[in-house]
């Protein structure tokens with residue numbers, strides 16, 4: 167093999183170099199970014215679901231995110247949310263880019279993989295497939311949502327957010343994104359725990375069964391919470407349709423004004 171042959175084969179096969187640390191590093195990067203995004207997703211849903219407590223609670227959460235209490239005019243610093251959204255978007259892109267190397271490269275590879283999954287009937291392999299599909303969908307819908315949030319960081323609140331669901335017609339995006347994010351995150355963290363052997367001690371079969379059950383409960387919990395939250399925003403958005411674009415005035419503020 168001459169020099170040019172060697173370089174071509176090395177480029178087309180990144181694993182060609184013996185004992186290369188690159189695949190392991192990429193795997194670690196994928197796991198770390200995935201874990202960070204999953205934790206962000208769950209925290210994010212808990213914050214967004216503050217609407218279930220009350221409109222004032224959601225307004226309070228938004229105010230905390232914008233550090234409203236620290237700004238002299240009480241308007242807060244929505245730019246902080248924009249900056250955070252850009253950071254999450256970069257993490258999102260990095261995670262997708264690293265994960266994409268494991269996707270089938272063409273239709274033939276995809277067909278072989280489908281046949282393999284069908285023949286194996288192995289739930290973890292089937293779950294990997296669904297993780298790839300939901301990840302692909304999320305790449306587009308998630309990026310769109312984050313960019314909308316970064317641009318409209320000063321337009322988050324009980325009414326303005328609900329208006330986005332109903333009057334701006336974004337509810338289908340949120341519904342699909344919710345299912346994709348929760349399935350993807352749940353399967354992802356489950357696979358992560360197995361991959362890095364977090365609970366490797368003791369009876370492996372029992373540990374696996376418990377892990378699977380915990381994953382299912384977590385996914386069910388966040389999906390249910392997400393759907394109830396979704397319904398709450400839709401209800402508020404429908405009630406507020408005639409005044410779309412108007413901000414929510416906190417009850418305390420109104421009563422103070424009325425005095």
Ligand code: HEM
Pocket residue numbers: 207210214247250251252254258304308311312315322323326327328330331340341343344345347391392393395396397
């Ligand atoms: C820093 C980045 C993000 C910010 C600031 C943000 C903020 C928000 C806000 C304020 C809402 C309420 C609706 C609205 O105001 O439009 C919302 C809903 C939602 N977000 Fe995000 N988000 C971010 C990233 C993400 C990511 C990365 C995902 C998933 C990939 C995601 C998935 C969702 C879903 C599914 C809903 C609807 C929740 C439901 O209906 O229960 N968000 N987000």
